[in-house]
Amino acid sequence: MKKLLLLFTIAHFLTSCNGHETKKMDNKIEKIATAKKDTIKINEIHLNSGLDKTLIPFGLNKDDNNNSAYNLNLDYEEFSFSPQQNFKFNDLNIGKIKSLIIYYLKEDNSAFTYELELEDNSNCELLIGEFNKNFGKHLFYQKNENTKEHPIFLDENGEQETRHIIEELIKWDDSQHDISYFVSYKKNLTTNENKLTTIAISNAHKKYAEWIDFRSLSMVFPK
Numbered sequence: 453m454k455k456l457l458l459l460f461t462i463a464h465f466l467t468s469c470n471g472h473e474t475k476k477m478d479n480k481i482e483k484i485a486t487a488k489k490d491t492i493k494i495n496e497i498h499l500n501s502g503l504d505k506t507l508i509p510f511g512l513n514k515d516d517n518n519n520s521a522y523n524l525n526l527d528y529e530e531f532s533f534s535p536q537q538n539f540k541f542n543d544l545n546i547g548k549i550k551s552l553i554i555y556y557l558k559e560d561n562s563a564f565t566y567e568l569e570l571e572d573n574s575n576c577e578l579l580i581g582e583f584n585k586n587f588g589k590h591l592f593y594q595k596n597e598n599t600k601e602h603p604i605f606l607d608e609n610g611e612q613e614t615r616h617i618i619e620e621l622i623k624w625d626d627s628q629h630d631i632s633y634f635v636s637y638k639k640n641l642t643t644n645e646n647k648l649t650t651i652a653i654s655n656a657h658k659k660y661a662e663w664i665d666f667r668s669l670s671m672v673f674p675k
Contacts, residue, residue: 529556
């Protein structure tokens, strides 16, 4: 009888311990789950480091990738942020984005560039202002203007563009983090549309020169 009582006591103790342990684990999981940030500060994306390390400040990991495709024949992969999240640069609320993608190498998971696209977003020029504030004087600036009388662009059909479009091409160097920023901003004054593309590349990464060629940046942003 004493043996049965002892066994019952031990079993009850083990059950209680398991219950407490489960509760502790649940609490840990809950804390991890709530660590995911609603707002992504784009200026806090660190390049030339492992993707996992890059995502940690945002409470994210590879499983949070909004892109499920796999690049079979390429040496890099893409991590895409969900456009449903909130995005900032410094304290500027960027608003709705079209895409934000980090590119990283398969062999060592090192992130070498991120590309941001905004479309029909009223904060495009404010974002350019933040770049100016952060990085100082640009290394390259070019302004192109297309009108019906003086067309310099082609439309989607390969014919002379007749709409009034202003294009700005700007390059900055973030010397503190060894990152080059290439910005293309197009504003269609005829249709009241705009598009901004930012390509930020780590100067210290071995993929730098190859990505410059791949994106034809040396043609658009001559030295």
